[in-house]
Amino acid sequence: LRTAMEKLEATSQLQSRLSSLSFSSFPGITAKHGCTDGSVLMCTLASLIIYTFNISILSLLQMPPLNPPTTWTSAAVKELKAKLRTEKDSVVTVYRGDIMTVHVPTVPEATKVCWEFATDGYDIGFGIYFDWSPVTSRSITVHISESSDDEDEEEELEGPVSNGDVEKGSKTQTNSNLAEILPVYRQDSHLSVLAGSHDFPGEGTYLLKFDNSYSLWRNKTLYYRVYYSA
């Protein structure tokens, strides 16, 4: 609630700053803003244009467009799997109907996020989203949403990818700060390693989605690694 209120406050501050900006850049309109010269229609129209202008600038400032990620594939599936088997929490099962989301906050020491993954036997859906909400935690967390469960229960594994205290998470909430970088597509991660990177667009949290929600029966064994790069 507090962050929501802070955000609201910041938004209204920005809005008032923007409206003063646009009014001062249209002195003619400012002069007629009192609507004393009888052209009420013109005045209303001008106000409406300024209002629309403010709103569009505001949303642009809040959520600038995101660049697509750089992606590549590698034939070194066996090598990656062998390496990740030796690392803690790098091999996981994404059960049938489930979506595993890795939350990766931006950090000041790095400029981009990188990932690589592969699966055993079958494909998996993969997509990337960016949450522009201010970063409150430095840890990379893993969230499982069980679509097969009516309650949409969410489980949270706290800590960096290579660290696994289990903690009960909060319920998923709709978030208007969420922007799409790469929509979820099924990837042939059982045939080659899927890898990629994305330059931080600003402060926020990446959501890397490994989506097995389309699978009625098959659990997927996922080998994955997420890391930062300068």
Ligand SMILES: *[C@@H]1O[C@H](CO)[C@@H](O)[C@H](O)[C@H]1NC(C)=O
């Ligand atoms: C997938 O995992 C669930 C839960 O552990 C299990 O009940 C089910 O039998 C598994 N499905 C397959 C096809 O192995």
